[in-house]
Amino acid sequence: MMPTAYAVLDLNAAEHNVQQVRSYAPDAKIMAVIKANGYGHGLLRIAKALQNVDAFAVARVDEGILLRKAGIKNRIAVLEGFICAEELDALVNYRLDALVHSFAQLEIFESRAEQVICAIWLKLDTGMNRLGFKPNEFNAVYQRLSRCSIIRQPISLMTHLANADDRLDAATLKQIALFNETVGLLPGQRSIANSAGILAWKESISDWVRPGVMLYGISPFPDSTGEQLGLKPIMGLHSRLIAVKPIAKGDKVGYAGAWICEKPTTVGVVAIGYGDGYPRYAKAGTPVLVNGQRVPLIGRVSMDMITVDLETQPRAKPGDPVTLWGDGLAVEEIARCADTIPYTLVCGVTQRVQIVEKAEL
Numbered sequence: 531m532m533p534t535a536y537a538v539l540d541l542n543a544a545e546h547n548v549q550q551v552r553s554y555a556p557d558a559k560i561m562a563v564i565k566a567n568g569y570g571h572g573l574l575r576i577a578k579a580l581q582n583v584d585a586f587a588v589a590r591v592d593e594g595i596l597l598r599k600a601g602i603k604n605r606i607a608v609l610e611g612f613i614c615a616e617e618l619d620a621l622v623n624y625r626l627d628a629l630v631h632s633f634a635q636l637e638i639f640e641s642r643a644e645q646v647i648c649a650i651w652l653k654l655d656t657g658m659n660r661l662g663f664k665p666n667e668f669n670a671v672y673q674r675l676s677r678c679s680i681i682r683q684p685i686s687l688m689t690h691l692a693n694a695d696d697r698l699d700a701a702t703l704k705q706i707a708l709f710n711e712t713v714g715l716l717p718g719q720r721s722i723a724n725s726a727g728i729l730a731w732k733e734s735i736s737d738w739v740r741p742g743v744m745l746y747g748i749s750p751f752p753d754s755t756g757e758q759l760g761l762k763p764i765m766g767l768h769s770r771l772i773a774v775k776p777i778a779k780g781d782k783v784g785y786a787g788a789w790i791c792e793k794p795t796t797v798g799v800v801a802i803g804y805g806d807g808y809p810r811y812a813k814a815g816t817p818v819l820v821n822g823q824r825v826p827l828i829g830r831v832s833m834d835m836i837t838v839d840l841e842t843q844p845r846a847k848p849g850d851p852v853t854l855w856g857d858g859l860a861v862e863e864i865a866r867c868a869d870t871i872p873y874t875l876v877c878g879v880t881q882r883v884q885i886v887e888k889a890e891l
């Protein structure tokens with residue numbers, strides 16, 4: 531029996547998207563970012579689909595441990611690094627690279643006497659003001675890290691772009707220049723570019739690139755879809771109509787009666803809601819595909835259901851297939867209708883949604 535609400539994952543698209551990364555950055559090594567459960571696609575599933583990349587990046591130590599316990603052998607960088615000595619032990623035990631961004635981490639390293647067992651990425655804050663050392667702190671920190679016996683030399687060097695998805699924001703070039711100036715001629719591999727950097731700022735392509743969202747076939751830019759960039763979306767989200775019924779002028783649909791019927795029409799009830807990860811703030815008019823045809827969302831999104839206007843689909847009936855995003859309906863478009871970014875939509879798909887890998891269909 532097919533589940534009611536399900537996400538179809540086309541894992542072959544992952545390899546295609548990696549090839550796209552390579553076409554933009556042919557000489558760079560690829561650190562595939564698979565944090566947050568592989569952007570909602572499944573941490574291990576995505577790691578296995580991307581085995582040919584040079585390294586993975588996750589946000590937290592426990593994500594890295596999960597990958598190691600499952601037998602993933604690639605290099606893995608932990609983007610938030612460690613927050614205590616016990617986490618450093620775990621990084622070392624599971625052969626995970628540590629991001630180093632704080633003086634607290636530096637002091638933990640200086641208290642250790644082991645020899646050359648931890649690979650690190652030193653993070654420089656070039657303007658995002660989130661993680662990383664300030665340029666004026668960098669030299670002293672670098673010197674201190676160079677003297678830590680536990681750290682494998684040379685240290686790799688990293689920064690993160692704050693607004694690369696705005697192709698016109700000159701701040702990105704300033705960040706890149708500040709990074710290059712600060713690290714100067716030090717030995718060690720460099721890494722700057724996220725997906726938007728890879729696609730829009732060739733100056734950000736260095737020894738390593740760190741694509742995330744583009745690997746899933748999704749655009750990092752607000753004004754384009756992954757498909758327009760030559761990417762193939764991995765995820766489609768689907769469900770079915772469970773009820774179809776006429777409504778009259780003046781009828782109110784859904785919680786708070788937030789949508790009022792202006793002329794007689796037919797309401798379709800679809801088994802998907804915010805309990806599945808469909809965005810609660812999708813506005814009336816957000817497109818939904820019923821039998822492959824666009825119809826507008828009406829009324830509020832509930833936990834388990836949404837309602838759509840079936841005026842243009844008089845023959846639609848319970849059981850008919852519905853696509854919330856996927857083939858013919860870009861997740862980027864749904865994100866715009868919900869005043870969010872597509873990252874949050876794919877990350878937010880919940881446990882209840884059954885995952886179906888495309889080959890299984």
Ligand SMILES: *Cc1c(COP(=O)(O)O)cnc(C)c1O
Nearest residue numbers: 563690724725726740741742743
């Ligand atoms: C999440 C993340 C990335 C990937 O970003 P995308 O926009 O998904 O490509 C790269 N680097 C760091 C440090 C990140 O946190």
